[in-house]
Amino acid sequence: MTEVTAKAAKTNRQAGRTASKEVRRRQLIEATIESISKFGISGTTMTTVTGFAGLSMGIVNFHFKNKETLYEETLRYLANEHRAQWRKAMKAADPTPQDQLVAIADAQFHPSIYSRKKLAVWFAFYGEAAYRASYRKIMSEMDEERWLTVCDLCRQIIEQGKYPNTKPGDVASTLEGLFDGFCLNILLYPDGFSRKDARSRIREYLATCFPNHIQHPAQKACQG
Amino acid sequence: MTEVTAKAAKTNRQAGRTASKEVRRRQLIEATIESISKFGISGTTMTTVTGFAGLSMGIVNFHFKNKETLYEETLRYLANEHRAQWRKAMKAADPTPQDQLVAIADAQFHPSIYSRKKLAVWFAFYGEAAYRASYRKIMSEMDEERWLTVCDLCRQIIEQGKYPNTKPGDVASTLEGLFDGFCLNILLYPDGFSRKDARSRIREYLATCFPNHIQHPAQKACQG
Amino acid sequence: MTEVTAKAAKTNRQAGRTASKEVRRRQLIEATIESISKFGISGTTMTTVTGFAGLSMGIVNFHFKNKETLYEETLRYLANEHRAQWRKAMKAADPTPQDQLVAIADAQFHPSIYSRKKLAVWFAFYGEAAYRASYRKIMSEMDEERWLTVCDLCRQIIEQGKYPNTKPGDVASTLEGLFDGFCLNILLYPDGFSRKDARSRIREYLATCFPNHIQHPAQKACQG
Amino acid sequence: MTEVTAKAAKTNRQAGRTASKEVRRRQLIEATIESISKFGISGTTMTTVTGFAGLSMGIVNFHFKNKETLYEETLRYLANEHRAQWRKAMKAADPTPQDQLVAIADAQFHPSIYSRKKLAVWFAFYGEAAYRASYRKIMSEMDEERWLTVCDLCRQIIEQGKYPNTKPGDVASTLEGLFDGFCLNILLYPDGFSRKDARSRIREYLATCFPNHIQHPAQKACQG
DNA sequence: AATGAATGAGACTTCATTCAT
DNA sequence: CATGAATGAAGTCTCATTCAT
Numbered sequence: 059m060t061e062v063t064a065k066a067a068k069t070n071r072q073a074g075r076t077a078s079k080e081v082r083r084r085q086l087i088e089a090t091i092e093s094i095s096k097f098g099i100s101g102t103t104m105t106t107v108t109g110f111a112g113l114s115m116g117i118v119n120f121h122f123k124n125k126e127t128l129y130e131e132t133l134r135y136l137a138n139e140h141r142a143q144w145r146k147a148m149k150a151a152d153p154t155p156q157d158q159l160v161a162i163a164d165a166q167f168h169p170s171i172y173s174r175k176k177l178a179v180w181f182a183f184y185g186e187a188a189y190r191a192s193y194r195k196i197m198s199e200m201d202e203e204r205w206l207t208v209c210d211l212c213r214q215i216i217e218q219g220k221y222p223n224t225k226p227g228d229v230a231s232t233l234e235g236l237f238d239g240f241c242l243n244i245l246l247y248p249d250g251f252s253r254k255d256a257r258s259r260i261r262e263y264l265a266t267c268f269p270n271h272i273q274h275p276a277q278k279a280c281q282g
Numbered sequence: 283m284t285e286v287t288a289k290a291a292k293t294n295r296q297a298g299r300t301a302s303k304e305v306r307r308r309q310l311i312e313a314t315i316e317s318i319s320k321f322g323i324s325g326t327t328m329t330t331v332t333g334f335a336g337l338s339m340g341i342v343n344f345h346f347k348n349k350e351t352l353y354e355e356t357l358r359y360l361a362n363e364h365r366a367q368w369r370k371a372m373k374a375a376d377p378t379p380q381d382q383l384v385a386i387a388d389a390q391f392h393p394s395i396y397s398r399k400k401l402a403v404w405f406a407f408y409g410e411a412a413y414r415a416s417y418r419k420i421m422s423e424m425d426e427e428r429w430l431t432v433c434d435l436c437r438q439i440i441e442q443g444k445y446p447n448t449k450p451g452d453v454a455s456t457l458e459g460l461f462d463g464f465c466l467n468i469l470l471y472p473d474g475f476s477r478k479d480a481r482s483r484i485r486e487y488l489a490t491c492f493p494n495h496i497q498h499p500a501q502k503a504c505q506g
Numbered sequence: 507m508t509e510v511t512a513k514a515a516k517t518n519r520q521a522g523r524t525a526s527k528e529v530r531r532r533q534l535i536e537a538t539i540e541s542i543s544k545f546g547i548s549g550t551t552m553t554t555v556t557g558f559a560g561l562s563m564g565i566v567n568f569h570f571k572n573k574e575t576l577y578e579e580t581l582r583y584l585a586n587e588h589r590a591q592w593r594k595a596m597k598a599a600d601p602t603p604q605d606q607l608v609a610i611a612d613a614q615f616h617p618s619i620y621s622r623k624k625l626a627v628w629f630a631f632y633g634e635a636a637y638r639a640s641y642r643k644i645m646s647e648m649d650e651e652r653w654l655t656v657c658d659l660c661r662q663i664i665e666q667g668k669y670p671n672t673k674p675g676d677v678a679s680t681l682e683g684l685f686d687g688f689c690l691n692i693l694l695y696p697d698g699f700s701r702k703d704a705r706s707r708i709r710e711y712l713a714t715c716f717p718n719h720i721q722h723p724a725q726k727a728c729q730g
Numbered sequence: 731m732t733e734v735t736a737k738a739a740k741t742n743r744q745a746g747r748t749a750s751k752e753v754r755r756r757q758l759i760e761a762t763i764e765s766i767s768k769f770g771i772s773g774t775t776m777t778t779v780t781g782f783a784g785l786s787m788g789i790v791n792f793h794f795k796n797k798e799t800l801y802e803e804t805l806r807y808l809a810n811e812h813r814a815q816w817r818k819a820m821k822a823a824d825p826t827p828q829d830q831l832v833a834i835a836d837a838q839f840h841p842s843i844y845s846r847k848k849l850a851v852w853f854a855f856y857g858e859a860a861y862r863a864s865y866r867k868i869m870s871e872m873d874e875e876r877w878l879t880v881c882d883l884c885r886q887i888i889e890q891g892k893y894p895n896t897k898p899g900d901v902a903s904t905l906e907g908l909f910d911g912f913c914l915n916i917l918l919y920p921d922g923f924s925r926k927d928a929r930s931r932i933r934e935y936l937a938t939c940f941p942n943h944i945q946h947p948a949q950k951a952c953q954g
Numbered sequence: 955a956a957t958g959a960a961t962g963a964g965a966c967t968t969c970a971t972t973c974a975t
Numbered sequence: 976c977a978t979g980a981a982t983g984a985a986g987t988c989t990c991a992t993t994c995a996t
Contacts, residue, residue: 082955098413100324103990114957119992178412185409188402188469189322197470223498231467231475232460232483239463243455245412246421251455259456266490274447306980327965338982343967345980530959546861548772551986562961567988569959626860633857636850636917637770645918671946679915679923680908680931687911691903693860694869699903707904714938722895754976775969786978791971 083121083131085111090132095175099129099182130192133183136176137200143171144204155214156271162208163260166237167244167253177245205230219270229267236260307345307355309335314356319399323353323406354416357407360400361424367395368428379438380495386432387484390461391468391477401469429454443494453491460484531569531579533559538580543623547577547630578640581631584624585648591619592652603662604719610656611708614685615692615701625693653678667718677715684708755793755803757783762804767847771801771854802864805855808848809872815843816876827886828943834880835932838909839916839925849917877902891942901939908932 089111093102104125108115122128144165151161166172187193212226240256258275265274313335317326328349332339346352368389375385390396411417436450464480482499489498537559541550552573556563570576592613599609614620635641660674688704706723713722761783765774776797780787794800816837823833838844859865884898912928930947937946 079955096413098410100410101413104992105990115959115991116957116993117955120955125991181405181412182409184466184470185406186322186324188398188405189320189325194470201470228483228486231479232487235460235463235467235480235483236456237463238466239459239461242408242462242466243459246408246418246425255455256459259452259459262452263456263487303980328967329965339966340968340982340984341980349966527959544861546858548858549861552988553986563987564961564963564989565959573987622860629853629860630857632914632918633854634770634772636853637768637773642918649918676931676934679927680935683911683915683928683931684904684907685911686914687907687909690856690910690914691907694856694866694873703903704907707900707907710900711904711935751976776971777969787970787980788972788978789976792976797970 079121082113082117084135085113086118086121086128087132087135090128091136091176091179094132094182095178098178099186129183130196132179133193133196136171136179136183137196140171141200141203143168148207155211155218156268159208159211159215159264160261160272162204162211163233163237163264164257166260167240167256169253172241172244172253174245174248177241181242181245201234205234208233215268215271219268221268224267232263233260236263303345306337306341308359310337310342310345310352311356311359314352315360315400315403318356318406319402322402323410353407354420356403357417357420360395360403360407361420364395365424365427367392372431379435379442380492383432383435383439383488384485384496386428386435387457387461387488388481390484391464391480393477396465396468396477398469398472401465405466405469425458429458432457439492439495443492445492448491456487457484460487527569530561530565532583534561534566534569534576535580535583538576539584539624539627542580542630543626546626547634577631578644580627581641581644584619584627584631585644588619589648589651591616596655603659603666604716607656607659607663607712608709608720610652610659611681611685611712612705614708615688615704617701620689620692620701622693622696625689629690629693649682653682656681663716663719667716669716672715680711681708684711751793754785754789756807757785758790758793758800759804759807761785762800763808763848763851766804766854767850770850771858801855802868804851805865805868808843808851808855809868812843813872813875815840820879827883827890828940831880831883831887831936832933832944834876834883835905835909835936836929838932839912839928841925844913844916844925846917846920849913853914853917873906877906880905887940887943891940893940896939904935905932908935 086107089107089109090102092110093106097106104115104118107128108117111117118125118128122131144162147161147165147168148158151157183193183197187197208230209226212224212229215221216224216226236256236259240251240259243251244253244256261272261275264272310331313331313333314326316334317330321330328339328342331352332341335341342349342352346355368386371385371389371392372382375381407417407421411421432454433450436448436453439445440448440450460480460483464475464483467475468477468480485496485499488496534555537555537557538550540558541554545554552563552566555576556565559565566573566576570579592610595609595613595616596606599605631641631645635645656678657674660672660677663669664672664674684704684707688699688707691699692701692704709720709723712720758779761779761781762774764782765778769778776787776790779800780789783789790797790800794803816834819833819837819840820830823829855865855869859869880902881898884896884901887893888896888898908928908931912923912931915923916925916928933944933947936944
């Protein structure tokens with residue numbers, strides 16, 4: 059830690075004493091992410107967090123009520139960042155439901171929000187979520203919005219095409235499962251399962267569900 | 283905890299001083315599962331564990347080198363139990379690859395191994411796995427065996443039927459993702475996503491992949 | 507201990523929160539000496555040490571890596587103090603080798619460094635030294651320097667006088683033995699063997715070795 | 731310890747269940763010496779002791795009131811062994827006071843009682859003696875008897891020869907100091923100071939005190 | 955605002971002693 | 976007599992939080 063702290067200090071100290079309240083909070087939240095990804099929740103202390111932030115121990119209790127609050131804010135920060143990412147991707151895509159659906163799916167594995175570092179933090183929080191309602195609440199808000207959006211896009215596709223046996227909610231649920239499940243596999247087996255694999259498997263799944271709208275990635279490659 | 287301890291004591295004390303070494307170890311491992319599911323890893327202490335076991339504090343270090351070892355043995359216990367479950371289900375099923383595949387998939391959500399209690403423990407361990415190689419090793423041994431088995435069954439189905447564009451490894455990876463992802467959803471949203479939902483979604487997925495071999499659950503219901 | 511703590515607290519608390527790091531370390535080292543002399547090494551705990559220092563339990567691990575390090579620093583503190591004492595005595599004495607030799611010998615039993623309290627601590631450390639290399643290293647550095655100094659003084663005396671059969675190293679070794687052995691006797695039999703006895707016996711030994719340079723204490727007394 | 735235990739077990743287990751009470755006590759005392767010499771007093775536990783003895787944990791409390799008593803008996807055992815050794819050496823020597831004095835002095839460093847192993851144990855006990863009266867009592871009984879014997883022999887030599895300025899008690903005290911001090915040096919600096927050195931230095935001292943009775947070791951070597 | 959020494963509760967672990975077998 | 980699992984007090988060490996500066 060000492061070396062890490064020293065390095066971080068040099069980088070962050072420039073913020074100096076004049077940093078605004080909001081900047082400090084963000085600085086501490088990012089240091090928390092850094093620390094949890096390196097040492098896990100059980101190895102993260104006020105010292106490791108402030109070490110990464112290049113600040114002194116006592117400062118956390120000035121900007122956050124306590125450690126628990128810092129964690130909740132960190133989770134909220136990650137959730138907001140995640141939501142912003144797929145919303146942005148959706149807006150940037152063609153306005154057809156199939157393109158927007160693929161855009162959302164791809165966004166789940168965008169490096170800027172799902173680096174291995176952040177994945178570790180997400181699963182650290184999932185590990186605590188079972189018995190911490192405040193975490194579940196933050197997660198569910200994010201998940202629900204995405205589920206509803208995906209549901210709506212599926213509904214549009216189903217209405218357009220001829221998929222009488224396909225229910226929007228079922229596809230959306232399977233997609234949710236794949237998003238989370240693939241993240242875990244990326245985290246656990248970085249050499250065996252990659253972000254690219256995840257995207258391909260999901261595109262395949264969507265192509266099988268909606269063959270008239272979404273191309274199978276292999277065939278697409280052949281044509282391209 | 284005191285109340286918990288008192289209750290557990292009454293139940294477990296009968297084991298008395300005569301329990302064999304193996305029985306004690308198992309008793310402590312099951313108490314660890316109990317404790318992690320209730321308080322999480324960060325809230326689990328030697329006191330909560332021995333409290334659930336109805337034994338005295340010092341006993342853990344007599345049967346396990348230290349807390350870390352107790353955790354590893356607990357994870358191994360869960361992994362073995364899980365493996366035994368799907369192997370048993372596979373053997374009990376018809377010897378066709380499609381039936382065995384469905385049996386394995388269903389077994390992933392069998393209540394005896396994936397109660398909400400145990401799910402919480404699994405994700406507690408996933409949360410620490412990112413920076414603890416010993417956990418990853420135990421998990422990967424289990425996962426790899428399942429993946430290879432699923433791969434082989436998919437290969438058999440593909441050879442029999444006419445699925446020229448389907449690769450066994452891709453289906454197996456998607457299934458792995460669904461197994462884990464649905465577990466997380468069951469854990470986080472017990473009221474929104476059930477074990478039954480998970481099984482249905484997976485059966486649907488398999489029916490879409492191998493329409494000549496595996497029936498869509500909805501159609502099946504219509505027929506039945 | 508509680509009474510001890512209470513008393514010490516009143517005395518030491520004045521240091522308050524403002525004491526410098528170096529002052530705190532010294533305060534803790536002196537409390538360690540106090541505690542070892544009273545309760546021995548096996549009876550000394552973080553609680554007894556901080557009790558004597560009038561500080562709270564957690565502070566030791568803030569200023570020292572761990573208990574073992576605190577002990578090493580304590581031994582080093584004693585060794586430095588001891589070395590400073592005989593060096594000072596040597597400088598204060600007449601610059602003849604015989605006077606310097608006697609000054610060093612007398613300094614070994616100077617009350618400020620070899621109080622019964624400190625003797626107890628020294629022998630506590632000797633007791634552990636057999637299987638703790640770090641202690642032996644600290645002790646040997648101190649002993650070797652003294653041995654070399656004594657050797658050199660003996661050599662000068664031997665060259666001046668006519669002691670053809672006397673080797674400097676032999677006298678120095680015997681003196682080392684007497685220094686340590688008399689200390690043990692003072693420690694074990696405070697009523698039977700005193701600091702004054704030790705000095706007399708050593709002066710006698712030196713007088714027998716170097717009769718032309720150093721007077722026998724009894725004769726000296728007669729003349730005086 | 732496990733290896734040690736295993737080895738010791740093979741050797742000692744032959745004593746079996748039929749060993750007499752006295753044999754068991756001795757077996758445990760010797761295991762205590764073994765353990766203290768290897769791990770020090772602070773590293774010696776009931777487990778290490780019974781491990782070296784090849785017996786089970788619970789047995790110590792059957793043969794000794796508690797650990798403290800075991801230690802006292804161990805010290806007494808060493809003291810008796812030591813006393814027996816120099817008494818035997820004295821009886822075996824020529825009946826002249828000078829030969830008996832030399833015999834006693836040599837016996838102090840006899841390998842059978844002052845192996846490095848036992849020295850470590852002696853100093854472990856010295857380290858605790860300062861605040862444990864029961865240890866001091868056992869030690870003082872042994873020391874006093876030796877001091878009185880040495881005193882008496884010195885008195886005889888002084889009466890025979892012409893050493894008007896030499897007092898028996900002074901020589902005896904110096905010898906006591908040398909015995910203990912050299913032991914410490916052998917313990918701390920096994921490569922720098924040997925048993926042979928100790929004997930030579932003491933013989934030199936005696937030769938300087940009683941030149942008409944005891945020969946200087948160097949001169950003796952020349953003649954021989 | 956910020957610092958970081960200090961606090962003290964509580965975690966893990968050790969180990970002398972007990973006791974059912 | 977002997978065993979060794981079990982107990983639980985006590986030890987070392989950690990760390991969230993406080994507070995004088």
